[in-house]
Amino acid sequence: EDQVTQSPEALRLQEGESSSLNCSYTVSGLRGLFWYRQDPGKGPEFLFTLYSAGEEKEKERLKATLTKKESFLHITAPKPEDSATYLCAVQGEGNTDKLIFGTGTRLQVFP
Amino acid sequence: DADVTQTPRNRITKTGKRIMLECSQTKGHDRMYWYRQDPGLGLRLIYYSFDVKDINKGEISDGYSVSRQAQAKFSLSLESAIPNQTALYFCATSDPKGGARPQHFGDGTRLSIL
Numbered sequence: 001e002d003q004v005t006q007s008p009e010a011l012r013l014q015e016g017e018s019s020s021l022n023c024s025y026t027v028s029g030l031r032g033l034f035w036y037r038q039d040p041g042k043g044p045e046f047l048f049t050l051y052s053a054g055e056e057k058e059k060e061r062l063k064a065t066l067t068k069k070e071s072f073l074h075i076t077a078p079k080p081e082d083s084a085t086y087l088c089a090v091q092g093e094g095n096t097d098k099l100i101f102g103t104g105t106r107l108q109v110f111p
Numbered sequence: 112d113a114d115v116t117q118t119p120r121n122r123i124t125k126t127g128k129r130i131m132l133e134c135s136q137t138k139g140h141d142r143m144y145w146y147r148q149d150p151g152l153g154l155r156l157i158y159y160s161f162d163v164k165d166i167n168k169g170e171i172s173d174g175y176s177v178s179r180q181a182q183a184k185f186s187l188s189l190e191s192a193i194p195n196q197t198a199l200y201f202c203a204t205s206d207p208k209g210g211a212r213p214q215h216f217g218d219g220t221r222l223s224i225l
Contacts, residue, residue, distance in 0.1 A: 004153075031210065031211040032210070032211025032212075034213050034214075036216075041218070041219075042218050042219070043115070043201050043203075043216030043217050043218045043219050044154070044201070044216045045216075046213040046214075046215060049211065049212075049213055051210075051211065087153070087154070089154075091211045097142055097144075097159065097161075097205060097207070097212075097214075098156060098159070098169070099154075099156070099214060101153040101154040101155075102153060103151060103152065103153040104153065
């Protein structure tokens with residue numbers, strides 16, 4: 001069964017304190033792994049797609065990496081505006097367009 | 112204007128009532144989805160549609176029905192609402208071209224059933 005597990009559930013950082021969020025996955029033939037950001041009262045906002053092990057994507061202070069079993073979202077020198085819940089999702093070979101989501105990591109960055 | 116618009120944004124209703132949640136999109140995508148989000152459970156797929164004539168059940172379709180009125184419109188109905196259907200509901204769209212593509216979400220409907 002396809003599964004996505006995110007850790008930690010919650011993370012508190014001081015502004016400027018770099019860290020990483022983890023997404024471990026089990027899927028039958030990975031077609032893509034997606035990272036989203038979700039702010040309170042809003043829908044998930046697409047950040048990155050990763051397709052194969054070794055791939056990396058960057059956007060401002062965020063960098064996503066992928067291995068055969070997990071993905072990391074590295075946050076470098078975070079700012080308070082980076083506070084949000086970060087969601088990971090996978091799409092497998094046999095699932096057409098279906099996304100399997102993790103439960104997310106709630107990040108709080110304090111000034 | 113938002114690319115994916117959901118109405119209403121908030122709804123409180125009573126057990127047994129029929130409810131319709133609406134979704135419209137201006138992205139021109141063929142594929143549309145309905146999810147619910149519950150604390151600790153993440154997003155779960157209710158129904159999805161690849162075009163107006165192609166509608167499929169997701170992992171938690173019991174108690175729900177959908178209607179794809181046009182390429183741009185996809186509605187979710189709760190025929191007889193029950194309290195455990197209290198949740199955040201999201202509509203999403205995707206473009207099928209070119210392999211694994213991200214889904215783009217609306218801002219959701221917060222539904223409370225008393």
